[in-house]
Amino acid sequence: MYWSVNLEGGRWWYAHVVKLPECFSRGASRSDVLSLLDDVVEGRLAWIMARGLDYPRLSGFKVIEEQHDVPELGESGGAVALFKSDQTPIDEANLGDAVRLMQFSRDEVLSAVEQLTEEELDACPIPKKRTVRLDITHIVNAEEWYISRLGPKYQRVYEDNLGTIKEASRLSAVDRLRLTRGAMIPALEAALRDGRQEPFTRRAYTRYPEEQWTLRKVLRRFLEHEREHLGTIKIVLNECACIARASPGTCARHSRSENLYMHDT
Numbered sequence: 268m269y270w271s272v273n274l275e276g277g278r279w280w281y282a283h284v285v286k287l288p289e290c291f292s293r294g295a296s297r298s299d300v301l302s303l304l305d306d307v308v309e310g311r312l313a314w315i316m317a318r319g320l321d322y323p324r325l326s327g328f329k330v331i332e333e334q335h336d337v338p339e340l341g342e343s344g345g346a347v348a349l350f351k352s353d354q355t356p357i358d359e360a361n362l363g364d365a366v367r368l369m370q371f372s373r374d375e376v377l378s379a380v381e382q383l384t385e386e387e388l389d390a391c392p393i394p395k396k397r398t399v400r401l402d403i404t405h406i407v408n409a410e411e412w413y414i415s416r417l418g419p420k421y422q423r424v425y426e427d428n429l430g431t432i433k434e435a436s437r438l439s440a441v442d443r444l445r446l447t448r449g450a451m452i453p454a455l456e457a458a459l460r461d462g463r464q465e466p467f468t469r470r471a472y473t474r475y476p477e478e479q480w481t482l483r484k485v486l487r488r489f490l491e492h493e494r495e496h497l498g499t500i501k502i503v504l505n506e507c508a509c510i511a512r513a514s515p516g517t518c519a520r521h522s523r524s525e526n527l528y529m530h531d532t
């Protein structure tokens with residue numbers, strides 16, 4: 268048996284392993300993302316097994332769907348493909364599995380950032396990369412945007428569970444990361460109860476109002492997006508550590524600011 272793979276291409280290329288959540292590769296070309304899959308799958312299976320979960324070990328890869336010219340793919344605010352596998356309805360067990368993986372992933376991000384100083388959160392050792400603070404802000408902003416794709420009703424469910432938006436906006440970036448996910452789960456559960464399974468669009472808060480979504484695609488993006496930005500955070504922290512060893516205090520002085528809009532993808 269082989270791993271089924273979805274491919275999408277635009278400014279960047281992504282290969283998604285369909286039956287292995289959060290397992291994907293990103294690269295500059297089709298051949299790049301396919302060449303990375305062996306290592307990506309091994310790493311993902313090791314991560315899953317370390318958390319007491321079990322997935323089958325398959326051999327080889329087969330591309331089952333490929334989409335080209337996805338607008339601004341891999342960029343903030345860009346579109347993301349809707350695959351045939353995203354149109355498979357989910358049930359309570361599927362949602363429960365996704366929520367469990369989301370919690371594991373959030374715990375990993377929090378463990379990487381909770382003990383950082385203010386200077387470390389704002390350090391910018393790599394040009395054109397977000398600081399850690401901006402990256403974790405971006406993660407939460409994007410997830411609020413994914414909830415908004417489901418429609419105003421589910422956006423209100425999230426906001427009602429979160430409390431007042433004004434109070435939430437005063438939270439630190441790390442506290443937002445810690446607290447907002449719990450308010451998003453009821454919105455996902457409500458969408459499942461209402462049978463929000465067929466493809467839909469929402470014109471608000473997007474440059475691509477015709478982009479199609481399903482509940483399964485929303486869950487996929489929750490998982491993949493945080494995993495991708497955890498990788499970015501680790502790269503920034505590793506670079507900070509290298510700079511600090513070479514010249515103590517240098518990394519923290521290289522900070523910058525960046526404007527992020529509320530529903531950033």
